[in-house]
Each structure stands twice: as C-alpha cells, then as structure tokens.
Amino acid sequence: MSKSEESNVGRRDFMKAVIAVISGVIGTAIGLPAIAYVVGPASKQETDTWIRLGAVSKIELNKPTLFKTIIETQTGWINAEEQFSAYVLTDDGQDFTVMSNICTHLGCRVRWIPDQDGFFCPCHNGVFAKDGSVVSGPPPRPLDRFESKVEDGVLFVKRG
Amino acid sequence: MFLNMVNWLDDRFGWRTIWEAIFLRKIPHVNWFYTLGSATLFLAILQGVTGILLTLYYVPTPDHAYDSVVYISTQLPAGWFIRGLHHWGASAMVVVTVAHLLRVFFYGAYKYPREATWITGVFLLLIVIGFGFTGYLLPWDQKAFWATTVGTRIAGVAPGIGDWMLRIARGGPELSAVTLARFFGTHIWVLPASLATLVLVHLYLVIRIGITAVPSRKEE
Numbered sequence: 001m002s003k004s005e006e007s008n009v010g011r012r013d014f015m016k017a018v019i020a021v022i023s024g025v026i027g028t029a030i031g032l033p034a035i036a037y038v039v040g041p042a043s044k045q046e047t048d049t050w051i052r053l054g055a056v057s058k059i060e061l062n063k064p065t066l067f068k069t070i071i072e073t074q075t076g077w078i079n080a081e082e083q084f085s086a087y088v089l090t091d092d093g094q095d096f097t098v099m100s101n102i103c104t105h106l107g108c109r110v111r112w113i114p115d116q117d118g119f120f121c122p123c124h125n126g127v128f129a130k131d132g133s134v135v136s137g138p139p140p141r142p143l144d145r146f147e148s149k150v151e152d153g154v155l156f157v158k159r160g
Numbered sequence: 161m162f163l164n165m166v167n168w169l170d171d172r173f174g175w176r177t178i179w180e181a182i183f184l185r186k187i188p189h190v191n192w193f194y195t196l197g198s199a200t201l202f203l204a205i206l207q208g209v210t211g212i213l214l215t216l217y218y219v220p221t222p223d224h225a226y227d228s229v230v231y232i233s234t235q236l237p238a239g240w241f242i243r244g245l246h247h248w249g250a251s252a253m254v255v256v257t258v259a260h261l262l263r264v265f266f267y268g269a270y271k272y273p274r275e276a277t278w279i280t281g282v283f284l285l286l287i288v289i290g291f292g293f294t295g296y297l298l299p300w301d302q303k304a305f306w307a308t309t310v311g312t313r314i315a316g317v318a319p320g321i322g323d324w325m326l327r328i329a330r331g332g333p334e335l336s337a338v339t340l341a342r343f344f345g346t347h348i349w350v351l352p353a354s355l356a357t358l359v360l361v362h363l364y365l366v367i368r369i370g371i372t373a374v375p376s377r378k379e380e
C-alpha cells in the first residue's frame with residue numbers, strides 16, 4: 001500500500017514537471033519572438049546616405065550659408081518627405097565644414113545672424129561661433145558636423 | 161526563509177485555497193475530450209496576447225490599415241509569426257469552441273444542474289464568432305472588404321429591421337472608415353471585455369458545480 005502511494009506521488013510530480021516544461025517551451029516560443037517584435041523598429045540600423053546639398057559656387061567665403069533640401073524618408077509603413085538643412089562654411093572654397101543647424105542643447109533650430117557674427121538659438125539663448133563652437137548659453141557641445149564631399153562642383157553630405 | 165515569506169503572503173492572500181479550489185478539485189474519471197474547454201481557454205489567451213502585440217503596430221484607418229499589416233508581416237522581426245498565430249489561432253478558436261460544445265452536447269453535460277454553464281457557453285460561442293467577423297475586416301484588403309460587404313448585407317435582408325441593422329453594423333449605408341473603426345473598437349474592446357466577463361462566470365460555474373462524468377450505457 002505504501003508503495004502505491006509512493007508511486008502516486010511520483011506520477012503527480014512527473015506530471016507537474018511535464019506541465020512546467022511544456023509551459024516553459026510555449027512561453028519561450030512566444031515570448032522571445034514577442035520581444036524581438038516589440039524592440040524591432042528601435043534596433044533597426046539606418047543606412048548611410050549621401051544627401052545632395054547644392055552647388056558649391058553659391059557659398060561665400062567665411063560666411064555660413066544655409067542649404068535646404070528635401071529628402072525622402074521612410075518611417076514604419078509611411079513614406080514621407082522631410083526638410084533637411086545645414087550650414088556650410090569655407091575659408092578657401094576647397095575645404096567645407098558642414099554643420100547641423102540643430103542646437104545641441106534641446107534640438108531647436110539655430111540661425112546665423114551676420115550682424116552679430118554668431119548662431120543663435122531662440123529657445124534658451126544658446127550662442128555658437130562661426131565654426132560651431134559654443135560661445136554662451138546652455139549648449140553642452142559644439143554644433144554637430146557632417147562628413148561632406150564635392151563632386152562636379154556639387155556638395156554632398158553624409159547622413160547616417 | 162523563502163517558505164516563511166510564501167506562508168506570510170498566503171496568510172494575507174489566501175491563494176492556496178483558491179489554487180486548491182481550481183486545480184486540486186475532485187473530478188470524475190474522464191477522457192481527452194474533456195480537455196477541449198481548457199484548449200479553448202488557452203487559445204483565447206493566445207489570441208489576447210498576440211492581439212495586444214498586433215495593436216502595437218496596426219492602425220485602423222483606411223489609409224494605413226493595409227500598409228501597417230504589410231509592415232507587420234514583412235518588416236518586423238517575427239511579425240509574420242505573431243500575426244500568423246493570431247490568424248490561424250482565430251480559425252482554431254472557432255473549431256475548438258465548437259468541438260467543446262459538441263462534447264458537452266453529446267455527453268448531455270448541459271443538463272441539470274449545468275444549464276447556466278451551457279447558456280453562458282452559447283453566448284461565448286457567439287462572442288467568438290463576433291471576434292471572427294470583426295477581425296476579418298481589419299487587414300482591409302479586398303477579401304476583408306468584400307467579405308464584410310457580404311456579411312453586413314446578410315444582416316440587411318432581415319425583414320423590417322434589416323436596413324437599420326446594416327447601417328448600424330457599417331456606421332452608415334456604405335463600408336467606410338467608420339466601419340473599420342467600429343469593427344476595430346468592437347474587436348479589441350467590446351468583445352474582449354464581454355469574453356473575459358463571461359469566461360469568469362463560465363469557469364466559476366464549472367468549478368462550483370463540478371464537471372460531469374462520462375455518461376454510462378447502464379440504466380441506473
């Protein structure tokens with residue numbers, strides 16, 4: 001009698017273990033894909049693209065020049081157009097510095113004010129010098145720069 | 161130490177009693193057909209989980225619905241898998257629910273004292289069919305559009321109130337953005353809330369009254 005009781009307990013424990021394993025397998029089979037599914041768009045790597053800014057002949061020496069262009073973007077299932085703009089600075093017409101017009105503080109757009117020889121951010125009074133370095137205000141670092149290249153007199157910047 | 165903590169919690173929550181009532185209750189000697197109810201519940205939970213995941217990306221408007229579904233199936237990691245589970249799970253849900261109903265019917269398990277369990281079960285079947293009908297429209301492809309056109313027209317032929325029911329189902333005389341939005345809302349809010357409520361009642365009755373034994377041939 002005691003033997004059959006023992007084997008009953010054994011059976012019950014066995015079933016418990018089987019149920020736990022099956023639940024674990026099902027949970028994993030759904031849980032892991034679910035995690036990949038949720039974080040998928042966040043981990044998607046953007047590919048580098050060269051954006052055509054315009055003719056270098058338009059750029060005056062030692063004067064930050066704003067270039068604006070329309071680029072096509074894809075977010076999720078939506079294809080949209082987005083405006084891309086950047087300031088270009090050159091002191092010799094050969095080497096070009098392309099700077100983002102996005103303030104490094106909180107992302108507002110900065111504007112070049114020729115009279116005051118600086119980039120000004122309207123949001124929190126951040127001021128950047130001609131080369132993008134911080135003059136005053138809250139910005140933590142100079143304006144971001146883009147890699148650029150010139151082909152047939154046309155300036156391209158790399159956006160990654 | 162760990163056991164102490166478990167006991168401390170159980171003193172407050174009393175979950176052991178509940179666990180025993182649900183999983184350690186006495187049942188007659190039964191067969192595999194008796195697992196169909198649990199299988200239905202499992203599928204319902206699976207549909208809930210995958211459905212919630214789908215709503216993270218799906219957008220119920222005519223200009224985004226189809227594209228967002230294509231995005232889920234082709235661009236997202238495991239998106240085809242999650243949507244596939246929901247898609248095939250939906251069909252399986254109807255099949256298993258009906259099989260469960262047939263088991264109860266042929267074993268006469270709907271009889272006294274389980275009539276209320278049966279009646280809630282019948283309403284649960286209607287809810288499952290409602291899920292199928294509303295969910296079918298959501299991909300907003302040709303098949304979905306025309307199936308819903310036909311399905312709502314069927315409501316439309318009812319004498320007297322037909323046209324009125326068709327308009328309520330479609331949210332107007334034609335299939336439109338309004339139809340898609342109300343089918344979506346019904347699919348993810350109205351029906352799940354109803355299902356959850358009725359499933360709780362159904363399970364409560366199953367546990368309170370107990371399940372039937374396999375009927376015997378002998379007259380007793």
